[in-house]
Amino acid sequence: EIVLTQSPGTLSLSPGERATLSCRASQSVSSNYLAWYQQKAGQAPRLLIYSASSRASGIPGRFSGSGSGTDFTLTISRLEPEDFAVYYCQQYGGSPLYTFGQGTKLEIK
């Protein structure tokens, strides 16, 4: 099983600041099939980034993804109030086919 470890567990920042979230895989992610999701309380996750660096439809340009192999990063360039949520990374291609990281909570400082 490919284990995804996200850091930090909680990130406390202010609106307008830059957020950098990390996701590290226990082995190389196939074809960089690494995605990022945003989840707000009581809602389903929303796809932000797929294939490590491609923005999903309708996602603002302040969200960007980077990385390859085992180390991936989600960057939010300038935090808006609506960005405070929990973020998950997810990989495809291992066994099981899909696994998720444990999440990073982005909270208002």
Add this chain to the structure above:
Amino acid sequence: QVQLQQWGAGLLKPSETLSLTCAVYGGSFNGYYWSWIRQPPGKGLEWIGEINDSGSTNYNPSLKSRVTMSVDTSKNQFSLKLNSVTAADTAVYYCAREDCSDGTCHDFDYWGQGTLVTVSS
């Protein structure tokens, strides 16, 4: 606009069978894989398994012995059954469409609203 609407029993007793159905509206059903994902209260996400329009399935090995997925293409619906449930199966269950835009399905671009299933005696 693709929409997934799911339903099923929300309260089960230990040893009963969880049964959920997800209907797809506003987009093609064929040519995609459709997944079930669950999230225990206050915890992270766990992929349960997937099915395509032909009925081909892949399950999470940790749940494989208890999971059955099926599809009804005439209604654009797919279903999940999980037998012999215990309190550890208490979670919000989501159905989701896998993004297959480049020929390989590798993430989830549309999600159902989620169904809280509680297992309690």
